[in-house]
Amino acid sequence: xxxxxxxxxxxxxxxxxxxxxxxxxxxxxxxxxxxxxxxxxxxxxxxxxxxxxxxxxxxxxxxxxxxxxxxxxxxxxxxxxxxxxxxxxxxxxxxxxxxxxxxxxxxxxxxxxxxxxxxxxxxxxxxxxxxxxxxxxxxxxxxxxxxxxxxxxxxxxxxxxxxxxxxxxxxxxxxxxxxxxxxxxxxxxxxxxxxxxxxxxxxxxxxxxxxxxxxxxxxxxxxxxxxxxxxxxxxxxxxxxxxxxxxxxxxxxxxxxxxxxxxxxxxxxxxxxxxxxxxxxxxxxxxxxxxxxxxxxxxxxxxxxxxxxxxxxxxxxxxxxxxxxxxxxxxxxxxxxxxxxxxxxxxxxxxxxxxxxxxxxxx
Numbered sequence: 001x002x003x004x005x006x007x008x009x010x011x012x013x014x015x016x017x018x019x020x021x022x023x024x025x026x027x028x029x030x031x032x033x034x035x036x037x038x039x040x041x042x043x044x045x046x047x048x049x050x051x052x053x054x055x056x057x058x059x060x061x062x063x064x065x066x067x068x069x070x071x072x073x074x075x076x077x078x079x080x081x082x083x084x085x086x087x088x089x090x091x092x093x094x095x096x097x098x099x100x101x102x103x104x105x106x107x108x109x110x111x112x113x114x115x116x117x118x119x120x121x122x123x124x125x126x127x128x129x130x131x132x133x134x135x136x137x138x139x140x141x142x143x144x145x146x147x148x149x150x151x152x153x154x155x156x157x158x159x160x161x162x163x164x165x166x167x168x169x170x171x172x173x174x175x176x177x178x179x180x181x182x183x184x185x186x187x188x189x190x191x192x193x194x195x196x197x198x199x200x201x202x203x204x205x206x207x208x209x210x211x212x213x214x215x216x217x218x219x220x221x222x223x224x225x226x227x228x229x230x231x232x233x234x235x236x237x238x239x240x241x242x243x244x245x246x247x248x249x250x251x252x253x254x255x256x257x258x259x260x261x262x263x264x265x266x267x268x269x270x271x272x273x274x275x276x277x278x279x280x281x282x283x284x285x286x287x288x289x290x291x292x293x294x295x296x297x298x299x300x301x302x303x304x305x306x307x308x309x310x311x312x313x314x315x316x317x318x319x320x321x322x323x324x325x326x327x328x329x330x331x332x333x334x335x336x337x338x339x340x341x342x343x344x345x346x347x348x349x350x351x352x353x354x355x356x357x358x359x360x361x362x363x
Contacts, residue, residue, distance in 0.1 A: 009034060010092070019140060025158060038058070043337075064103070088111070090106075091111075098132075104125060114128065116129070118132070119137050161178060163179070193271065201277045202280070204236075205236065205249070207282040207283060208332070211332055211342065219350075220249060227256045234258055247259050247261075273289065280297075282299070287299050290315060296315050303344060
């Protein structure tokens with residue numbers, strides 16, 4: 001078997017929505033390199049909906065531990081390996097997450113060639129190790145693409161994939177590899193929410209990490225400013241976790257914000273993003289989904305490093321951040337104890353955001 005002509009490929013997908021969206025160029029180039037190969041994607045349940053069905057042949061959802069504890073996790077890992085073996089054998093496996101467990105499951109699934117970054121003490125599980133020097137400090141999309149076999153890696157910067165200008169401003173970029181994301185082909189099984197029949201913008205106020213969540217009151221104030229300037233109402237989107245926030249924002253906004261949260265998986269909002277005037281979001285998975293679907297996105301940026309995880313997509317992206325002395329810490333929880341907790345977000349005022357957005361939101 002020629003290493004570069006695999007019949008069956010196993011990909012261990014990222015574990016978070018934003019990371020999976022950032023892996024889109026990887027899956028595109030993988031399919032282009034191996035058009036006749038059978039590609040199996042293994043993922044955890046909460047990113048099943050955002051797998052790119054037009055670029056893979058099968059999606060295998062890995063089982064979760066039903067109880068806490070190390071042994072339960074080991075049993076779930078082994079059950080996942082047995083499940084994958086039924087779709088094999090695999091000539092090539094590529095591991096996108098950097099965890100030991102993700103490398104272990106590909107090893108136990110019996111893949112012949114196993115590529116990944118030699119991190120988390122898992123180098124012995126990989127037959128083709130990549131130094132983390134190729135992934136550290138670069139954008140995560142580029143880090144994923146760098147895991148393709150070297151003869152298949154495109155010789156362009158990842159920004160060229162969507163034709164994004166080097167300064168990443170809001171002006172139209174040069175044509176990219178992919179001019180638009182084909183929602184219906186990539187996510188065919190998701191029933192799409194119908195956009196309203198009036199002009200609107202989208203607000204995505206959720207984020208798993210407190211260090212990346214701007215404040216509800218700040219979003220509310222910004223929404224009032226946008227309405228007064230443009231007359232456009234905002235749709236508040238998100239999953240079940242964001243439903244209470246969306247409901248409260250609607251109740252306290254005097255009709256300026258409309259609760260659209262909890263209506264389906266993130267993929268169901270694709271057409272809502274596509275038809276929106278723009279999207280305002282925290283640094284979250286929805287910011288990446290919105291940009292991939294073509295919406296112009298304004299991201300209120302907290303503790304993350306934009307050089308590594310800023311959304312890249314057909315939709316133009318602009319971020320606003322407050323670079324204090326500890327920024328970017330990339331922590332999910334702020335550890336400041338000197339009265340300056342979440343200062344990177346506290347320093348971003350609605351008035352400043354609106355001033356930055358005026359020309360953007362009135363186009």
